Amino acid sequence: MVCPHCGKELEELAVVRLLRSRVNFTSTLPRRGQVITCIECRKVLTAELAGFA
Numbered sequence: 047m048v049c050p051h052c053g054k055e056l057e058e059l060a061v062v063r064l065l066r067s068r069v070n071f072t073s074t075l076p077r078r079g080q081v082i083t084c085i086e087c088r089k090v091l092t093a094e095l096a097g098f099a
């Protein structure tokens with residue numbers, strides 16, 4: 047896939063496991079589960095991926 051933020055074609059993704067107790071820094075991310083981020087620009091790609099509803 048291609049990162050929508052920086053346009054880099056990603057061969058791998060960084061998956062950040064979230065713990066609810068540690069997720070106070072933003073309200074736009076799911077409160078638990080995993081967030082997938084671009085390894086290049088470190089921005090979150092979760093919005094482009096389904097499954098967090």
Ligand SMILES: [Zn+2]
Pocket residue numbers: 049050051052053054084085086087088089
């Ligand atoms: Zn990126």
